[in-house]
Every structure is written in C-alpha cells, then in structure tokens.
Amino acid sequence: MKYLKKKTSFLDISIFAIMQNQIKSLQNDKIKFLTQLKEKSRVRRKEKLFIIEGKREIILAIQGGYEVTQLYYCPSIINVKEVLSIVTTFKNKVELFEITIEIYQKLAYRVTTEGIIALVVSKDTSIENFVLPSKNPLILIAEAPEKPGNIGALLRTADAAQLDAVLIADPKTDIYNPNIIRSSVGCIFTNNIATGSTFDIINFLKKQKIHIYGAALQASVDYHTQDYTQPTAIVVGTEATGLSNSFLENTTQNIKIPMSGIIDSMNVSVAAGILIFEAKRQRGFNN
Known part of the structure; x- marks a missing residue:
C-alpha cells in the first residue's frame, strides 16, 4: 500500500x-x-x-x-x-x-x-423521438437493409456527404450489430440515425413536408433531372427486391441511374452515393 x-x-x-x-x-x-x-x-x-x-x-x-x-x-x-x-x-x-x-x-x-x-x-433511435437538425434537410433512407456491410457503407457515404439524417425503415438487425460498427468504421456514431417501420417513416416525412425520391425503375426519370435543393429524402431498397409498394406509392418521384452495361442494377451503397452527391452538387458541397 x-x-x-x-x-x-x-x-x-x-x-x-x-x-x-x-x-x-x-x-x-x-x-x-x-x-x-x-x-x-x-x-x-x-x-x-x-x-x-x-x-x-x-x-x-x-x-x-x-x-x-x-x-x-x-x-x-x-x-x-x-x-x-x-x-x-x-x-x-x-x-x-x-x-x-x-x-x-x-x-x-x-x-x-x-x-x-x-x-x-445504446441511444434511443426510434423515429417517434427524432428531431431533424435542419429546416432544409437532405436525408438518406434505407428500407429493410439486410447486409451489415451495406449498412456500414451507406453510413460512410452519409458521413462523407454530411447528411442531416439516415433513417432505416424496417431494419433487419439492430444498428449496434458489431459488423455494422466495423464496416462503418465508426460512422454509425457520426450520423444522426433513426429507425422505424416503413409506415412510421413515411408519416414522419409527410409531416415534415419532405420530398421523397425513390431509387426504382418503375415510373422513373433520370436522377439528374430532379431538384434536390428543397427538403429531400433519397430512398434506397434492397438489391434483391428494391423498394416496397408502400414507398413506391408515396414517392414524389422515382429516379434511376442510367446504365450502359448488361446488368440493370448496382450495389446499393454505390447507387446511394451517386444520388446523394448529385443532391450535394446542386446544394453546393458546403451546404
């Protein structure tokens, strides 16, 4: 002693x-x-x-x-x-x-x-208690993501773009899964994240008067033709099934990325990055 x-x-x-x-x-x-x-x-x-x-x-x-x-x-x-x-x-x-x-x-x-x-x-991530940090938000929504690696990559992209929020609709795993933390290289802690059902998140967006742009082929236009300088949510679905009918029926506009190859889809995090940074370009990268 x-x-x-x-x-x-x-x-x-x-x-x-x-x-x-x-x-x-x-x-x-x-x-x-x-x-x-x-x-x-x-x-x-x-x-x-x-x-x-x-x-x-x-x-x-x-x-x-x-x-x-x-x-x-x-x-x-x-x-x-x-x-x-x-x-x-x-x-x-x-x-x-x-x-x-x-x-x-x-x-x-x-x-x-x-x-x-x-x-x-843990923090409470429920959409019911979520408050947006901006009056003109740019939001990424991932519906029913299954692969922790994709979720982590989406969070890294969101961090790079300094999005106002990342909303996860109908999550298949909790956001504190070690694989998500690892694949996001800690970006799970640098983003404003909320989770909830697809129904609750759509209601949240409508109450906040946020325009919803769904990444989908149905009734879609090229992504760069739209105005993302207004309150905007970009929604991506799973690579296997895409967005649910609930989202497809409530989008302001569906958008697509023109592709010249044989396949008609790409990794969800890559697609989200293209869409998000077009929105950032329109807003000016410092906004």
Whole structure:
C-alpha cells in the first residue's frame, strides 16, 4: 500500500486501478456477458448496451455523445498509457479491465485490431423521438437493409456527404450489430440515425413536408433531372427486391441511374452515393 501513500498523479492512480482489475478467465461473468452482447441482438436490445472495438471507433462514439461505462484492454496489443489517454476524453467515470490475449480474441471481430473494447450505452433511435437538425434537410433512407456491410457503407457515404439524417425503415438487425460498427468504421456514431417501420417513416416525412425520391425503375426519370435543393429524402431498397409498394406509392418521384452495361442494377451503397452527391452538387458541397 506504500504506492498509494506516495504523491501520485492521475496517471499513476489509474494504472494502479487497472492493475487491480485483471480478468484472466474466459468463464468470467463479465466476459460471458460481453460475448452475449457481441453475438445476440436480443441481448443488446434488452440490456440497452453494446460493445465497440478499436480506438477510432471508441473516440468517435464519445464525440457522438455516447456513454462508455467499461473499457477492456489487452496489454500485449495496446500500451496502458495509450488506454488512459483515451480515458481522459470521457466525461463520466469508467471501469478499466486488463484482459488476456485469449479473452480479447474471443471478444474481437477483427484479426488486426487495436487491443481495446468498450461497453457502451445504446441511444434511443426510434423515429417517434427524432428531431431533424435542419429546416432544409437532405436525408438518406434505407428500407429493410439486410447486409451489415451495406449498412456500414451507406453510413460512410452519409458521413462523407454530411447528411442531416439516415433513417432505416424496417431494419433487419439492430444498428449496434458489431459488423455494422466495423464496416462503418465508426460512422454509425457520426450520423444522426433513426429507425422505424416503413409506415412510421413515411408519416414522419409527410409531416415534415419532405420530398421523397425513390431509387426504382418503375415510373422513373433520370436522377439528374430532379431538384434536390428543397427538403429531400433519397430512398434506397434492397438489391434483391428494391423498394416496397408502400414507398413506391408515396414517392414524389422515382429516379434511376442510367446504365450502359448488361446488368440493370448496382450495389446499393454505390447507387446511394451517386444520388446523394448529385443532391450535394446542386446544394453546393458546403451546404
């Protein structure tokens, strides 16, 4: 206990705290709980918690207003002082745990990663409580997306374009799926995201008097012929089935991307990027 009687810095005390919180067994209750959060959306929804892997993703979550309650780090991958430099950015107290490489590999998704995992409190993303940050919004809507990789790519595109919101209609998985966090490289935390049924999201758009442009071949015109400088939502569906009839019956106009190849479709995130950046071009890229 002499260590505590010395004049110590915050860094020294924090390192001492970490040394007292070592987990070496895969059978530890905390590790079992983290594994469930990683693997089961049902548990994430019930507990209103999820895990984040990686320094950049954790820092982006903090900047996005998320609350981290616990940090787990593997000293054979990341230095203690580097962990503490991240902790100093937190606004709340956080529990710190040192874990073994075996435990880390159990919890981590990526082969090459940064040795740190956070336990984080979920946010309420329901469309009922969503407030648009702009009076003339540009919004991306993804209806019934199935592949986490596509959702992640859409979120990266939305971040690059600095969209006002990303709405996910009839989601097939919760947005805190580790594969979505990974594929979005943390852009899940840099976007304003809301989720809800197709019915509720259409009602939201109508109440906000937002023009709806659906990416569809039916009764469509070339995408670059439309005016996106007004309140605008661009809606994309799945690559397999496209948009539902509910959206098709409520669009202001369906739009298409002219293609010269043999196939008549492209990856949903690529298509969304083309449409979004045409809207950004019309608005001026700084708007």
